């Protein structure tokens with residue numbers, strides 16, 4: 693019989709915020725873990741009963757260090773969960789952990805998916821993702837801005853619904869406006885748009901309007917932005933993209 697591996701690192705998506713939005717699989721992995729690693733804000737969102745576990749906390753820009761520390765803890769024989777907001781494999785830690793894992797051949801890495809901000813935010817706004825869509829991160833910390841701009845233009849050309857992650861931050865003020873200006877080269881100013889701030893967390897806030905109006909809004913690192921395709925409309929305050937049904 694195969695011996696159950698004792699060196700396990702879960703890379704777990706915890707969903708957008710509230711505990712009800714976390715999968716049962718992630719909750720079980722967290723309660724089985726000896727150590728929980730993650731960005732402090734995410735650790736503060738975890739259920740009460742998990743808060744006294746051993747912790748590995750590092751700041752936002754020390755992701756690789758956090759991944760390595762989590763792998764080292766797992767390699768020492770502890771069961772470890774590295775938590776990510778939303779889905780672990782969407783701008784999450786799944787990639788760097790798997791790349792670093794070659795140095796830790798005895799550690800089994802298990803990736804646990806979670807509800808990503810695009811689907812959680814879409815549910816708040818209505819049904820904006822009923823057809824093909826592109827998710828684009830506005831962060832140029834690791835991606836050159838010209839490539840981000842190219843992706844925005846081509847997604848607009850292709851009539852995709854567009855979801856923006858990391859729309860702006862203190863260090864990247866004005867990036868939402870920059871994104872809108874690029875999109876407005878191709879899309880009309882009356883194109884339906886929306887955003888949700890703090891999805892599933894205290895202070896959740898939703899907004900709908902047009903792309904032209906979105907240009908005058910500001911966002912932060914806890915905002916997910918939606919720009920509709922040519923069929924998207926706002927009806928009764930809900931954002932709806934047509935699939936083509938005869939209704």
Ligand code: SAH
Pocket residue numbers: 708709776777778779780781782783784807808809810856857858859888889890891892893912913914915916917
């Ligand atoms: N792994 C995450 C994404 C990490 S990138 C996921 O799958 O959702 C971080 C960006 O995700 C934020 O800047 C924001 O655009 C979006 N985001 C994550 N959680 C959010 C929340 N609770 N409310 C609004 N946006 C969120």
